[in-house]
Amino acid sequence: MTAPALDPATRRRARGSRGAQPARVRAHWLVLAITMLALGLALTVQGYVGRSASYAEQSTGADAASATVPTAVSHGGPVIDARGGAVQTAGPADGTIALTFDDGPDPVWTPQVLDVLAKHHVHATFFVVGSAAIDHPDLMRRITDEGHEVAVHTLTHVDLGNAPAWRRDLEIEGAQQAITGVTGRSASLLRPPYSSDNEAVGDDTWSAIRSAADQGYLTVLSTLDSKDWQRPGERAILQNLALPGPDARQRPGQVVLMHDGGGDRAQTVAALDSFLTDAAARGYRATTAGDAVGVESTRPASLAQEVSGTAFVWGVRLSDWVVTAISWALVAAGAVTFARAVLVIGFAARHSREARRRRRVGRGRRTVGVLSRPEVTEPVTVIVPAYNESAGIEAAVRSIAASTHPVEIIVVDDGSTDGTADIVDALRLPGVVVIRKENGGKPSALNEGLLAASHEIVVMVDGDTVFEPDTVHALIQPFADPRIGAISGNTKVANRGGILGAWQHIEYVVGFNLDRRLFDLAECMPTVPGAIGAFRRDALLAVGGVSDDTLAEDTDLTMALCRQGWRVVYEESARAWTEAPATLGALWKQRYRWCYGTLQAMWKHRGAVVQRGAAGKLGRRGLGYLLMLQVLLPLFAPIVDVFAVYGLVFLDPFRIAALWLVFLLVQLLMAAYAFRLDRERLGPLWTLPLQQFVYRQLMYLVVIQSVVTALAGVHLRWHRMERYGSLTVPPAAKA
Incomplete structure (x- = not known):
């Protein structure tokens, strides 16, 4: 064949x-290589920023030593100005309450807090966590549109006293960038997470306060801590915020510390309504921290600051979207x-x-x-x-x-x-x-x-x-x-x-x-x-x-x-x-x-x-x-x-x-x-x-x-x- x-x-x-x-x-x-580096950067940003998810479960190390803390701080007013090397403190005038809220904004509790404030026609200062501000820009804009004050509470709610210098700078600057990118304003007030009153300031916290002062910030502590983060009940919160009666000869100014984020704040919302009613009956005026001590705490950001802040916010959002997309793809x-x-x-x-x-x-x-x-x-x-x-x-x-x-x-x-x-x-x-x-x-x-x-x-x-x-x-x-x-x-x-x-x-x-x-x-x-x-x-x-x-x-x-x-x-x-x-x-x-x-x-x-x-x-x-x-x-x-x-x-x-x-x-x-x-x-x-x-x-x-x-x-x-x-x-x- x-x-x-x-x-x-x-x-x-x-x-x-x-x-x-x-x-x-x-x-x-x-x-x-560039793609992997960009991806690694996006994951690092999202991973770092995402650490702020559970503030209430975070703990801080001991800060008992106070050998370097000036007497003017430990026995002074709750607003500390350590800029330029000199240390000065101040507090609200008699009969004035600086009403402050930490750890927000929170999509559930911040709106309820704002509703109570609007009901009583008062303004407050919100020490916001930068990552939360990026996640909830509408709340940030509502806070400023309603006349409230925004201030820095770090980017991820880290304990500044236990953080190295590079991270302190990153946390403070990151929070500022978030505020600027979302609201178009820059803030000059700062409250370190886990801080309370002046007497509790130790060497580590004082070091963080000095570091923040070098960046131009005033630190705001508190005189009345509601301890609402413990969720002790509405009655206990009100007892922690007890004010002198209407017949008292002296009504010293107070900086009140409450929380609108970081956990279940139902007790805070309920106690806030009762507290404001009682404070007004006792002749107190509730206002922002900046107004209470007579400082301009926020101002419109410059063009360069606004561009930088916007880029930072979108960078964080992009990293979040990348991680979400990768998660689904995985x-x-x-x-x-x-x-x-x-x-x-x-x-x-x-x-x-x-x-x-x-x-x-x-x-x-x-x-x-x-x-x-x-x-x-x-x-x-x-x-x-x-x-x-x-x-x-x-x-x-x-x-x-x-x-x-x-x-x-x-x-x-x-x-x-x-x-x-x-x-x-x-x-x-x-x-x-x-x-x-x-x-x-x-x-x-x-x-x-x-x-x-x-x-x-x-x-x-x-x-x-x-x-x-x-x-x-x-x-x-x-x-x-x-x-x-x-x-x-x-x-x-x-x-x-x-x-x-x-x-x-x-x-x-x-x-x-x-x-x-x-x-x-x-x-x-x-x-x-x-x-x-x-x-x-x-x-x-x-x-x-x-x-x-x-x-x-x-x-x-x-x-x-x-x-x-x-x-x-x-x-x-x-x-x-x-x-x-x-x-x-x-x-x-x-x-x-x-x-x-x-x-x-x-x-x-x-x-x-x-x-x-x-x-x-x-x-x-x-x-x-x-x-x-x-x-x-x-x-x-x-x-x-x-x-x-x-x-x-x-x-x-x-x-x-x-x-x-x-x-x-x-x-x-x-x-x-x-x-x-x-x-x-x-x-x-x-x-x-x-x-x-x-x-x-x-x-x-x-x-x-x-x-x-x-x-x-x-x-x-x-x-x-x-x-x-x-x-x-x-x-x-x-x-």
């Missing part, structure tokens, strides 16, 4: 061409990852059951008759493309020649310079043909072998791969089904010693093989690997042979066959042992080529998404799966890592660690099941946790590099992997 001729285009590909040299792509790493990514684990395990279990059933039917072939699958016994042509494969070509060819199935072996030497063809010739093995050609690339070598093939079933195998004796026979058995056009074998890592080898071994067993079982049952196999694949020769001819349009010729070819209506399946019992990269650099080059080539193939066959039949299954199932899990999720992976660090620093580290352990446990269980299906020892799985800190990052960086290279339209050259001469079949595989 005369073999069908390849079309002219395929013949040109068989002769091959070197192609253009690639351009270097480096700018994207700078973009990635939930989605987690759901997709978990769904993928359930999906592949479910499909793998079903695939395994069907494989066992086929094996039982095969063993009972002579007794069950028509229930059995016919055995495929026709001879096979094995094509081995080889370029500088001297390190492993002898082991590869000898292993194929030792097959229990009749084979014709065609070794196509693609312009090797290391004597690869001479090594094969010297073996003098029967049925082995060596074809020498100029270097033109792997697709051209495969097409040259296809031209010379004598049989209708063709097996393609890389020159760094060895077969077990029954591999070929097991591989081609699915061809008993005439709908099947190609078959993927089970690729095993031969050089799995060392941690890098173990990681790749895990990836082959857990990642590649589990996915192939899913693709098989879903009828959307995107790749028959170059290491071991069987094809119908007429199917190859129908798609024009092996294309050199992409760097992943195996993926391109498989997708082309699917689009022609052929089924592509996975035969797990057909094992091939291949060399994996032994260095991180070699691994990078290999995976870069794989990923870039896969992206090329996906783009080339994108039309399958809208097709029907087998092509539509590839497009909507296979390409969708690859896009989601092998492109989009890896692109998102750096953000996951940055967010994990953010969580450990700013969130609950135990919860983050627990989530990571759950994720790792799911991976371990999935890996253990995959190893069981492949009859592999579980020992290498001890390296799986470490894989999350090196290997995983390398893989997603490869995807980023590939995507950017593809988007940039850069032509990437073939990256040939270094050979190590480690091709021997492990004893466990011979069993």
